[in-house]
Amino acid sequence: MADSLAPATMVPLSAVDPALVEQLLDRAFGPDRHERTAYKVREGTEWLPALSFAAIDEQELLVGSIQVYPIALTDEAGRRHPMLMVGPVAVVPERQAEGFGTTLMMAMASSLDPAAALPQVLIGDAPYYGRFGFFAAPTQGWTLPGPYDKARLLVRAPNVGVLPEKGTLGPWIG
Secondary structure: OOOOOOOOEEEEHHHOOHHHHHHHHHHHHOOOHHHOHHHHHOOOOOOOHHHOEEEEOOOOOEEEEEEEEEEEEEEOOOOEEEEEEEEEEEEOHHHOOOOHHHHHHHHHHHHOOOOOOOOEEEEOOHHHHHHHOOEOHHHOOEEOOOOOOHHHEEEEOOOHHHOOOOEEEEEOOO
16 A cells, blocks of 8 residues: 555546546456445436546556545435445556555545535445545444445544434435
8 A cells, every 4th residue: 555645647537538437447346346335325326526536647547536426324214314425436456556546535535625524435445445534433333225344334524423323325316
């Protein structure tokens, strides 16, 4: 895991050919990635252009991307709590561990409005995403529309104490 930021140019994901992004995601996660639970959580929603970025390396090649989606946690009383789902965070396999993931996460985080930051959720490696403030403890009573490892369901929020203890994550379709 790299400690420094990768030498990359961050551009809005909307400025990149969608076919190139799909190729990147297939390489990073495999062509069966659409079957993963994370895709079910955000099903029917579109990624948010203001929070989604691409990493372009010094040779002007797409080496990584981050997408953020609107989702909701529906509590036991049926109330929907808006959240953001971070991911996929993808880096081409041959360039992983060079800091591109860190650069993408920092670009996304710096684009959040601190005065109105929604809780952010992701499914990922706790030791890696923990350094960005994500952790699993508040999510242990939450469920997803598919199989998942509870230790990999992570959240970051300004005040995790206000998050419902129980609920189901799904797309924000308003």
